[in-house]
Amino acid sequence: MIEISHLTKEFDNPDKSKLGVLRDISLTVEAGDIYGIIGMSGAGKSTMLRLIGLLDTPTSGTITVEGRDLSTLAGKDRIDYYKTIGTVFQGYNLLMQKTVAQNILFPLTLSRGYDKAAAKKRVAELLELVGLTEKADVYPSQLSGGQKQRVAIARALATSPKLILCDEPTSALDSLTTRSILGLLSDINHRLGVTIIIITHEIAVVKKICNKVAVLEGGVLVDNGPIDQVLDSDMHPVTRSLFGKEED
Numbered sequence: 001m002i003e004i005s006h007l008t009k010e011f012d013n014p015d016k017s018k019l020g021v022l023r024d025i026s027l028t029v030e031a032g033d034i035y036g037i038i039g040m041s042g043a044g045k046s047t048m049l050r051l052i053g054l055l056d057t058p059t060s061g062t063i064t065v066e067g068r069d070l071s072t073l074a075g076k077d078r079i080d081y082y083k084t085i086g087t088v089f090q091g092y093n094l095l096m097q098k099t100v101a102q103n104i105l106f107p108l109t110l111s112r113g114y115d116k117a118a119a120k121k122r123v124a125e126l127l128e129l130v131g132l133t134e135k136a137d138v139y140p141s142q143l144s145g146g147q148k149q150r151v152a153i154a155r156a157l158a159t160s161p162k163l164i165l166c167d168e169p170t171s172a173l174d175s176l177t178t179r180s181i182l183g184l185l186s187d188i189n190h191r192l193g194v195t196i197i198i199i200t201h202e203i204a205v206v207k208k209i210c211n212k213v214a215v216l217e218g219g220v221l222v223d224n225g226p227i228d229q230v231l232d233s234d235m236h237p238v239t240r241s242l243f244g245k246e247e248d
Helices: 045-052 075-083 100-109 116-129 145-156 175-192 203-209 227-232 237-242
Strands: 002-012 018-029 034-038 060-065 085-089 163-167 195-200 212-217 220-226
Touching: 002 045, 018 045, 018 060, 018 212, 018 220, 034 045, 034 175, 034 203, 045 060, 045 163, 045 195, 075 085, 085 145, 100 116, 100 145, 116 145, 145 175, 163 175, 175 195, 175 203, 195 203, 212 227, 212 237, 220 227, 220 237
Parallel strands: 034 195, 034 212, 085 163, 163 195
Antiparallel strands: 002 018, 002 060, 212 220
16 A cells, blocks of 8 residues: 655755655555554654655655655645545644534535535544544533544544554553553454554554554664564564563
8 A cells, every 4th residue: 555665854954964864764554554653752753654644755765655656746636645644643633612523524524525414424423433422512621531532533534534644642641541542443444444554652552453563763764564573583672672672
């Protein structure tokens, strides 16, 4: 589904030198994967997500999604690509002045193809999916952190995207709520076949639901592949440190 080839991203420093955030990254995300991208702060995780989400452009290299090079997308093609992506943020990013149902409805008001009846039906389906039917008419300020994240997940699914990008979706939640949210994401992946990419610094998230993992350190890909293979192979020292493996 997603082929990332020799991806590099640099930013200009005030002294006109270049700051390399990602360097020569190559990996493949298959349709249906729950792919974890893990690393410490500054590893380049968020930049990777922005590039896949077409919110920024690479300095060099390519990102190809279902055979389309993202750098070639413009106009309607670019808008159509945005419609295939849903995003879940660490801070929920809900519209506080709108109810739960109105938050989920919002993407549908921006997307052609949903009349009023169809949009209302879609919102009801999503509320049931995330277990918040009884919260349809309440406001985000009346919800717990876990409930807010469930609303955010429902909103991300509103237009039936093929890909969900999750930016540290559980780092603001306690351990019990984290397990609940991860269970929901796993269920959505299995039931709907949605591909999920999660960036995180939390090992528990990767171990709980990811079938593949990429480990970034200083903008460099140091390990990647099916999680069982990565953890059973000769791990890079960074991977060994992150996953708490002792040296032999």
